[in-house]
Amino acid sequence: MEKNILFMFLRAPFGAIYYTEGMRAVVGMMSGMDEHKVTCAYAGDGAFYCLKGSDKSESAGYVKTIADISETHYYVEKESLDERGISEGDLDETYKVITRDDLARLIAENDVVYDF
Amino acid sequence: MALYLIDLPFAKIGLDTAKRDSDAKVVLVQDGVYADTSGLSDVYAVKEDVEKRGVASRLGGAKIIDYNELVDLIVENKVVNFA
Numbered sequence: 001m002e003k004n005i006l007f008m009f010l011r012a013p014f015g016a017i018y019y020t021e022g023m024r025a026v027v028g029m030m031s032g033m034d035e036h037k038v039t040c041a042y043a044g045d046g047a048f049y050c051l052k053g054s055d056k057s058e059s060a061g062y063v064k065t066i067a068d069i070s071e072t073h074y075y076v077e078k079e080s081l082d083e084r085g086i087s088e089g090d091l092d093e094t095y096k097v098i099t100r101d102d103l104a105r106l107i108a109e110n111d112v113v114y115d116f
Numbered sequence: 117m118a119l120y121l122i123d124l125p126f127a128k129i130g131l132d133t134a135k136r137d138s139d140a141k142v143v144l145v146q147d148g149v150y151a152d153t154s155g156l157s158d159v160y161a162v163k164e165d166v167e168k169r170g171v172a173s174r175l176g177g178a179k180i181i182d183y184n185e186l187v188d189l190i191v192e193n194k195v196v197n198f199a
Contacts (some may be wrong), residue, residue, distance in 0.1 A: 010126055010198070044129050080129065100129075106158030107118060107196055115197045 008111035010045035022116030023062035043077035119193035130198025
């Protein structure tokens, strides 16, 4: 049975493998028999991954596979950006800026919430 | 309506997000028992973590629960993990 799943990426990338293991889990959720609908939201220190210059090569394959399966939304939370002095101009265009209110709404709307 | 598991590293974003959920249940685990939960009404704290840290008198209105009760809460609710 298809579900709506929110993946929250809360941890700073590159210090651990959460950021890329999370993407692998997204592929698994989308390409399995149930073909779940997935949304990705970067918040907290996870927002650092959304910088233009961050090395996304390790998860590029997952991102491509996800794009082949279906359109997926990648969000980054504004309050987390502000807390870390990151401006929208610093961001990779893949990531759309949302507010904490939007994040709370995504949490409420999705059937399941995972964090990486 | 969701159950928010909160530990200290993600306490700020977790508690701030939970405040936007009018039916939020919040459970403080591990170092999360140090967090300030003012503004939230349905708060629990894990007994072992509270006793080890000696913060029972600093919990405000949080209800102290044991691991069995924590498992019940997890099974009965949609869980959002900020721990």
